[in-house]
Amino acid sequence: MPLLPLSIVLLVLACQTTAVALPQFALLSGNRCSNCHVAPAGGGARSDLGWYAWQDVSIVPRTSSALAWAYDGDESNAFFDDKLLLGLDARVQSTRSAFSTSAPRTTFPMQATLYAAYRATDGLTAEAQFNVAALRKAPNSDKAIRFPGQRPALFSVMYVPDTGWPMIRAGMFRPSYGMRYDDHTTFPYSIVTATSRQNIVAPDWGEWGAEVTYESLRWLTVSAGVFGSEGLSQLQLAGTNGLASAVTSTSPTVVGRAVVHQKFLESVLTSYVGASALVNGEFRMYSAFAGIGWQDNLALMLDVTQADIDSRLTSTNVMAELMWQLATPVFPYVRYETGISHAATIADADRPPAVSSIVLGTQLFVIPYVELRPEYRIWDTDLEGYVSRWNLQLHLFY
Secondary structure, eight states: OOOOOOOOOOOSOOOOOOSSOOHHHHHHHOOOHHHHBSSTTOOSSBOHHHHHHHTTOOSSOTTSTTTGGGGTTOOOSEETTTTEEEEEEEEEEEEOOTTOTTOOOEEEEEEEEEEEEEESSSSEEEEEEEEGGGGOBOTTOSSBOOOTTBOSEEEEEEEOOSTTSOEEEEEEEOOOOSOOOSOTTSSTTEEEOSSOEEESSOTTBOEEEEEEEEOOSTTEEEEEEEEOOTTGGGOEEEETTEEEESSOTTSOEEEEEEEEEEEETTTTEEEEEEEEEEEETTEEEEEEEEEEEETTTEEEEEEEEEEEETTTEEEEEEEEEEEEOOBTTEEEEEEEEEEEEEESSBTTTTSOSEEEEEEEEEEEEEETTEEEEEEEEEEEOSSSSOEEEEEEEEEEEO
8 A cells, every 4th residue: 555645835834842752852952752751752751851951941931030939949850869750741722623614612631641750770760650631521421531542541661781782661651653742633643534533543542562672872763562452452443334443452563663863064953764663463554754953943844654454444644844943932833734544434435535734833831831832723624615723732741
């Protein structure tokens, strides 16, 4: 199933690099994800460097007379002789669906995740996270509101035998697949049709398993792992014959990922290029990603992801984003996405196969640990003409 031809047009603006493991952050700062996070593929608990890098990023500085009292004694996210690391990510979103003209505006918690990591020895670290928002109940129901495969809690143990050795990681956690994006509404790792967008890889998706990651070479990250599939088996595709699971829960999930990091012109230009694969029986997902950055100024990234289920579905998503670091706490951006789905059984098989979206937005760090993200989204869906929506996210992090 070849990837379909791509046409990417990007203009003017660009995205910020928040304190989470964004590809933009890698390009603008020249760091790998593991430089700022405990986990090698990014996301989750932040390391000392990840915390220090963003503790003072804000429009209103913590030293101002109005804020100084609130940050008194705020010197580190490490405690007990730097053995314990604590953190959080909390997000609230206000949005309207682009697939209906009468869709109401809703405001809801996307995430309320607490992180902890404990460095037992120089080579042994345990980490865990718990998303309180995943316990939110549906109206008039005892059922929690979750994406298929989403886990309220994830945890793992990471062990590096010695300097220069690979890291061994085991537990229930998100396999190192693709790049980690903090916005759950982006096209990668989802099935997008003219009438809906359905996550394949849910926020906080995790499986029981183990993986090995090698990063001893400064320019290379390679990982491979074997996992269960109970989380992936929760993915239900809507078809003409009803709902059907995308994978069988008894099949193992095999994941591999490789990323090359390079700097040029005395580290003024940064870059990464990589690919990953996830295979579970008839279900396969592949991604290729690349980015180039002008350090502390601009970054451009591209992601192409294809999901395939034998004789049932082929879905290809393309995302491109151009970023401009206008000022330390102000990062405007533009993102272009397109999703192309061909299916024999899903309910939208008779709809136009291609859907596109353009997002214009800015990430504003108003005060330390508080980010506002206003966006203007333009969709080309099954509705007549183009559909535009305002969207707002509030992000609290530590």
